[in-house]
Amino acid sequence: MKVRNADRENEKIELQMTPMIDIVFQLLIFFIMTFKIVAQEGDFNIRMPAAGVPQSDPMVVETTTLKVRMKSNLEGDLTSITLDDRALTPPPSGSGADVFDVLRQRVLETVGDPTGPNSLAPDTEVEFECDYNLDYQYVIRGITAVSGKMEGNKVIKIIEKIKFAPPNKQG
């Protein structure tokens, strides 16, 4: 017994597109609204054990400390920067470099080529002494200058031991 309807065999099946397009557009709008370009973030390690904890370890090689002193005005702008009590003079404007490039250069002169075998960088630490009001962005720029440099897309590390001197209250 043949039940199939012969008339329906050539009939075109039409999909109902409207609900699907509705949903697809809703999804599209959801993703567009939640889309946000987020810049990647990275960290600078600083190790600051609490005062009073004995830190002398006979196995540890004596480290040299470079002192970076950053002074600011009351608005938080950087006014002067010294490395081991030697003032750093900012390069002339228009040279494309700033005082932090000078700081990096001086640190490199002190520790030698960080990729070379005789580099003093692993046994050197940098202590930052900053005015209370100094904008935090200058600290990060200072830490960036002493902790490494970019060569192409590669980061060449210079000094990894970084610490802060106790806060310097002013005004």
Place this chain on the structure above:
Amino acid sequence: MRIKSRKFGTKAEGDMTPMIDMTFQLIAFFMVLINFTEVETDERVVLPISELAKPPETPLDRPITIQVTADGQALIGGDAMEVGGQLELALNRERRVLGRLGRSPASVPIIIRAHKEAKTGKVQEIIEYCQSSQFEKFRLRAEQEIEGQNDED
């Protein structure tokens, strides 16, 4: 003279296929880019920019994030507090929770996300409070420099 088409009664149907193709491609694009990361962020905090700020290769082991706003308030887990007794209480609470989990505060990294115009002294005060609660590992967070971006201010 009548030029009107005799097809007046027929249904005009546009081809939907290219539009649906494009829409699905757009959806796929946005789905791939959607970011579900649980980084603690706050719109009050604009990080300083650094060319060396690269995301860590291995994720940190359950760090504590302390954010510092430009006016010197500390934010822990979305709660704003003044740097002082309140912060000390919050840190001691964190230390007790860590103690119950069997972790020592010295092994827990503290991520400091400070606004670029926050006072350095405030950030150092926060570090001191953390030190008095026996935290010792600190990570100062900065935003990666995007090429062509110039931080002149």
